[in-house]
Amino acid sequence: MKACLRVCTAASCRSRGGASLQHSLSEAVARAGLEHGLRVKGVGCLGPCSDGPLLAMDADPKAQTQLYGSIPVADGAQLVASLMEAAAQHTLAHWCPAGGLRIDLNHPFFQLQRRLVLEHCGQIDPTSIEEALAAGAYRQLERVLQNNNPAAVIEQVRRSGLRGRGGAGYPTGLKWAAVAQMPGTEKVVVCNADEGDPGAFMDRTVLEGDPHTVLEGMAIAAHTVGASRGLIYVRAEYPLAIARLRTAIAAAQGHGWLGTAIAGSRCNFDVELRVGAGAYVCGEETALMQSIEGKRGMPRPRPPYPAERGVFGLPTLINNVETFANLPALLRLGLETYGRGTKVFSLTGHVRRSGVIEVPMGTSLRTVVETMGGGTPAGRSIKAVQTGGPSGGCVPAHQLDTPVDYESLQSLGTIMGSGGMVVMDDTTDMVDIARFFMAFSREESCGKCVPCRAGTVQLDNLLEQILDRRATPEDLEQLESLCRMVKDTSLCGLGQGAPRPVLSTLRHFRDDYLALVPVETRR
Amino acid sequence: MAESYPELEPVLQRHEHRADGLIEVLNRAQELYRHLTPPLLRHIARQLHLPFSRVQGTASFYHLFRFSPPARHRCLVCTGTACHVKGAASLLAALQREPLNTWGIELGSVRCIGTCSGAPLVVVDQQVWNQQSCASVLSGLRELRP
Amino acid sequence: MNLYSLRIDDHDVAIAADSTVLQAAQEASIAIPTLCFLEGLSAVAACRMCLVEVSGNDTLLPACITPVQEGMQVHTATPRLQDIRRTLIELLFTEGNHVCGICVANGHCELQNLAVEVGMDHSRLPYRFPDRHVDLSHPLFGMDHNRCVLCTRCVRVCDEVEGAHVWDVGWRGEHCRIIAGLEEPWGAVEACTHCGKCVEVCPTGALFHRGDTTDEKHSDPARLQALMQARQQQRWNP
Ligand SMILES: Cc1cc2nc3c(=O)[nH]c(=O)nc-3n(C[C@H](O)[C@H](O)[C@H](O)COP(=O)(O)O)c2cc1C
Ligand code: SF4
Ligand code: SF4
Numbered sequence: 001m002k003a004c005l006r007v008c009t010a011a012s013c014r015s016r017g018g019a020s021l022q023h024s025l026s027e028a029v030a031r032a033g034l035e036h037g038l039r040v041k042g043v044g045c046l047g048p049c050s051d052g053p054l055l056a057m058d059a060d061p062k063a064q065t066q067l068y069g070s071i072p073v074a075d076g077a078q079l080v081a082s083l084m085e086a087a088a089q090h091t092l093a094h095w096c097p098a099g100g101l102r103i104d105l106n107h108p109f110f111q112l113q114r115r116l117v118l119e120h121c122g123q124i125d126p127t128s129i130e131e132a133l134a135a136g137a138y139r140q141l142e143r144v145l146q147n148n149n150p151a152a153v154i155e156q157v158r159r160s161g162l163r164g165r166g167g168a169g170y171p172t173g174l175k176w177a178a179v180a181q182m183p184g185t186e187k188v189v190v191c192n193a194d195e196g197d198p199g200a201f202m203d204r205t206v207l208e209g210d211p212h213t214v215l216e217g218m219a220i221a222a223h224t225v226g227a228s229r230g231l232i233y234v235r236a237e238y239p240l241a242i243a244r245l246r247t248a249i250a251a252a253q254g255h256g257w258l259g260t261a262i263a264g265s266r267c268n269f270d271v272e273l274r275v276g277a278g279a280y281v282c283g284e285e286t287a288l289m290q291s292i293e294g295k296r297g298m299p300r301p302r303p304p305y306p307a308e309r310g311v312f313g314l315p316t317l318i319n320n321v322e323t324f325a326n327l328p329a330l331l332r333l334g335l336e337t338y339g340r341g342t343k344v345f346s347l348t349g350h351v352r353r354s355g356v357i358e359v360p361m362g363t364s365l366r367t368v369v370e371t372m373g374g375g376t377p378a379g380r381s382i383k384a385v386q387t388g389g390p391s392g393g394c395v396p397a398h399q400l401d402t403p404v405d406y407e408s409l410q411s412l413g414t415i416m417g418s419g420g421m422v423v424m425d426d427t428t429d430m431v432d433i434a435r436f437f438m439a440f441s442r443e444e445s446c447g448k449c450v451p452c453r454a455g456t457v458q459l460d461n462l463l464e465q466i467l468d469r470r471a472t473p474e475d476l477e478q479l480e481s482l483c484r485m486v487k488d489t490s491l492c493g494l495g496q497g498a499p500r501p502v503l504s505t506l507r508h509f510r511d512d513y514l515a516l517v518p519v520e521t522r523r
Numbered sequence: 524m525a526e527s528y529p530e531l532e533p534v535l536q537r538h539e540h541r542a543d544g545l546i547e548v549l550n551r552a553q554e555l556y557r558h559l560t561p562p563l564l565r566h567i568a569r570q571l572h573l574p575f576s577r578v579q580g581t582a583s584f585y586h587l588f589r590f591s592p593p594a595r596h597r598c599l600v601c602t603g604t605a606c607h608v609k610g611a612a613s614l615l616a617a618l619q620r621e622p623l624n625t626w627g628i629e630l631g632s633v634r635c636i637g638t639c640s641g642a643p644l645v646v647v648d649q650q651v652w653n654q655q656s657c658a659s660v661l662s663g664l665r666e667l668r669p
Numbered sequence: 670m671n672l673y674s675l676r677i678d679d680h681d682v683a684i685a686a687d688s689t690v691l692q693a694a695q696e697a698s699i700a701i702p703t704l705c706f707l708e709g710l711s712a713v714a715a716c717r718m719c720l721v722e723v724s725g726n727d728t729l730l731p732a733c734i735t736p737v738q739e740g741m742q743v744h745t746a747t748p749r750l751q752d753i754r755r756t757l758i759e760l761l762f763t764e765g766n767h768v769c770g771i772c773v774a775n776g777h778c779e780l781q782n783l784a785v786e787v788g789m790d791h792s793r794l795p796y797r798f799p800d801r802h803v804d805l806s807h808p809l810f811g812m813d814h815n816r817c818v819l820c821t822r823c824v825r826v827c828d829e830v831e832g833a834h835v836w837d838v839g840w841r842g843e844h845c846r847i848i849a850g851l852e853e854p855w856g857a858v859e860a861c862t863h864c865g866k867c868v869e870v871c872p873t874g875a876l877f878h879r880g881d882t883t884d885e886k887h888s889d890p891a892r893l894q895a896l897m898q899a900r901q902q903q904r905w906n907p
Contacts (some may be wrong), residue, residue: 262618295545444634447844450760569906573829574835
């Protein structure tokens with residue numbers, strides 16, 4: 001028998017024992033002397049995190065890949081023994097590890113995905129550049145370097161309609177063109193891996209599962225805009241992603257995909273890692289650049305945009321992890337096949353199957369949440385789906401047929417954001433959710449500008465007052481007008497976005513607020 | 524009397540004693556010495572040619588830097604969105620009522636570590652405990668003592 | 670010199686192309702309220718008092734850093750802006766403890782003047798009564814955190830003009846406060862040259878001269894060299 005066991009060792013399965021599972025399986029295989037037939041490897045996220053720890057099996061000859069969840073981690077030897085027995089009796093197709101469960105790969109959760117960014121995630125060993133290379137890593141970079149036609153790359157990115165995945169959705173092609181246009185040879189490419197939105201873990205998944213795709217995207221960008229220095233800013237809360245990146249950067253340098261004269265070309269590009277220290281606002285691009293310079297992460301007004309004056313005063317291209325990870329797929333597939341592209345979402349909250357999925361741009365929220373995620377756990381109905389984190393809003397259940405794209409979500413008073421999607425069932429109090437996000441923004445405000453520093457405190461206090469049933473209708477008016485003021489006058493996206501969860505819930509769930517205002521105070 | 528911090532030298536050198544290395548140096552310093560003391564901060568300021576207030580201002584901006592020694596154990600309740608909708612606020616409130624500090628455990632919170640399928644979760648000494656209740660956290664913490 | 674012409678409220682202005690909207694307004698004798706801005710220091714656009722409306726632009730723009738453009742139409746005192754300014758002043762008053770009657774700056778305080786200007790006689794938002802302290806450790810000056818509006822003028826003048834960088838902003842969000850040295854008593858910070866520039870630029874009564882002092886000023890030529898170096902090369906040797 002020849003087979004490969006892929007054990008998910010990304011952070012979520014790791015927290016459920018994924019790494020010890022990998023260890024005990026490898027040991028059992030070695031002890032039984034089966035290394036030649038049975039390979040065990042750790043891989044990035046396999047998708048349905050709520051069923052972790054996850055294990056995938058690819059068996060030869062061409063038996064279908066199987067996925068198993070909730071694997072008891074303690075006894076690798078027993079698992080291997082039962083697997084060998086099933087192989088001997090030719091019952092592999094029906095095998096399932098004792099105590100675990102078999103996950104149906106024909107479920108829409110898998111079938112409706114389109115994996116471009118996550119193509120190799122869960123397939124390859126993220127610590128092995130050889131596996132990444134065998135899966136096609138750095139081939140698009142090589143092609144771009146050979147063709148040496150940056151203008152054509154920019155044109156292709158522009159025509160693909162690719163927009164930034166970090167939240168603001170700015171057209172990537174335009175951004176690249178702006179940096180490419182800047183004179184001089186000293187430019188910087190920055191990858192924003194700060195992923196601070198609570199409930200969002202798409203970037204973590206990409207970095208832990210397939211770091212080379214991100215590095216390749218950055219190198220393609222660097223060649224295209226004429227930069228030689230790269231920086232990745234990762235949040236400190238992602239120790240595994242940091243470790244994987246360090247390994248990947250060293251391997252890429254060793255294989256000549258980073259460094260000087262990449263692949264024999266005249267392109268020089270190296271990447272350095274910078275680790276954050278716990279500040280959500282540092283995901284904002286100007287704050288991030290301050291932090292890279294070793295300062296307080298305080299945003300500054302734009303213009304000048306990073307393209308003109310960024311890190312160390314140099315023209316800087318800053319994109320999100322997922323944006324960079326789109327590049328190799330886009331260049332490989334070409335415009336037509338790439339189409340509108342995809343979006344990676346992290347699906348959590350009151351949903352049966354939570355995890356990371358990548359779907360075609362424009363898939364409806366209902367498809368994602370109900371068909372793929374299986375809806376809410378028994379007996380409850382969906383009340384709303386939150387997108388866009390602390391700067392986003394809630395989509396009410398009756399509007400779940402909205403396609404997830406930038407424009408549709410915006411017209412509902414929320415934003416696509418970076419891809420966190422939190423399902424809330426009918427037990428959820430929307431005022432409590434609004435307060436939750438306001439408390440978050442209050443805590444994360446950098447304190448530089450008055451409306452955000454002092455306004456979020458007043459808003460948080462007002463929401464507390466409402467939740468405590470101490471508010472009057474005038475307080476509701478006060479809440480709404482202060483929200484608008486903070487949104488219109490704050491310096492950066494944190495303050496500008498902070499009122500959105502309140503405004504969005506006021507718009508779609510006003511009754512939740514009114515129910516908390518004591519009757520006697522109403523006129 | 525100036526104390527010396529030889530273990531810090533490699534990271535200082537990696538950043539060529541440049542100001543932009545400050546956060547990396549602070550991260551390393553905290554890793555080595557567990558918290559940031561005034562003499563340590565003064566040393567870093569001198570090494571990077573920075574005013575004291577710049578160093579203190581930067582260090583105090585970031586959540587992860589601490590100025591007092593950590594307790595023997597740390598229990599962080601995740602208060603991210605997914606954990607919140609699954610009751611993290613009441614979990615935190617319940618734990619706050621327990622005399623954890625007398626057990627040598629420091630209670631705190633963290634805003635989302637990105638493994639939301641385990642919500643509500645806590646992070647104890649960098650280990651993630653998934654799907655917790657107040658009772659399960661307490662029984663786990665009891666096993667840590669002393 | 671390249672000139673741009675623009676219209677601010679109902680005045681036509683022609684001004685050098687590298688000017689800001691605030692400079693153009695001053696040229697036309699139109700008063701746009703400011704707080705964190707101070708001529709001669711870098712502009713940080715933090716207080717948001719000088720936000721203006723520009724025709725064809727959805728977002729409000731801070732006049733202190735917005736460059737003028739040919740044909741720009743600027744509105745500096747619409748009802749919307751007036752309400753915003755009043756709310757900003759209310760937010761500042763509720764955030765600190767500003768009891769004007771017993772303040773050294775009473776009568777010549779920029780915050781007080783702004784309140785009068787925007788018609789803020791009481792706050793619609795609740796006062797927060799924070800617990801802040803007063804630092805009287807310096808022989809010549811005092812720092813009353815209750816009255817600080819975090820405009821950072823003191824931080825900037827000490828860094829950009831004096832070169833001593835005694836001050837910085839510590840912590841974040843609502844916990845932000847101005848710190849001296851390693852958050853030490855001001856009097857214990859050796860970097861302070863006793864020049865008093867921070868006191869001069871403070872818009873409120875937060876930084877003040879202590880009346881009865883007999884402390885002498887010492888001159889120290891080597892120190893001047895160090896300050897020059899710090900200012901020019903952003904390199905300190907504390
Ligand atoms: C408060 C705040 C937090 C942000 N956090 C992130 C983040 O964690 N990751 C990210 O890629 N972009 C974040 N952004 C957006 C960045 O400012 C910037 O738009 C983005 O990195 C640009 O990359 P893109 O064009 O590829 O999206 C944040 C913005 C704001 C205002
Ligand atoms: S909006 Fe908030 S986070 Fe942004 S600059 Fe102002 S205070 Fe800082
Ligand atoms: S002390 Fe005065 S000058 Fe300094 S920030 Fe406070 S109000 Fe501004």
